[in-house]
Amino acid sequence: MVPDRLTLQTIEIKSTETFRQYVPRWRDISAQVEPPLTKTEIAVLFISTLKAPLYDKLVGSATKDFADIVISGELIENAIKSGRMEGPESSKGQHP
Template sequence: MVPSSIVLQDMEPRSNENFRQYARRWRDMAAQVQHPLLESEVTPMFVETLTGPFYDHMLNHATKDFVTWS
């Protein structure tokens, strides 16, 4: 089943994954969405899924392009 943007919005980090692992899993899922997301949609949608320390980590990397993270 192809994921929708709703699935992306509802994703949360797993208890055993770090920020990089979560970002990679989220980005991989975003690449499979039926109607490809624009870059201007990707980052805000990802940030909305973050909580606590993950959100702080994202703020520390706000100047980097999300697509280039690995």
């Protein structure tokens, strides 16, 4: 079955997956959507699949190129891993 825009919104990063592993998996699936996605749709749909803190930090980047969003996401993930930024565990309970 060919994936659609709704399918893309339900894809999530697996608990065993890094951001860098998630990006090509999501992008490969998005390339199969018909009619093809616009650059803006790719960015918006991709960001909508992310959870805090990635979503919180990247939501303002929805108008950027997908490659720029990926670079930003990798920087954020590295900052979390190195302890320079709080990860998802500390984000729980902050949103109503």
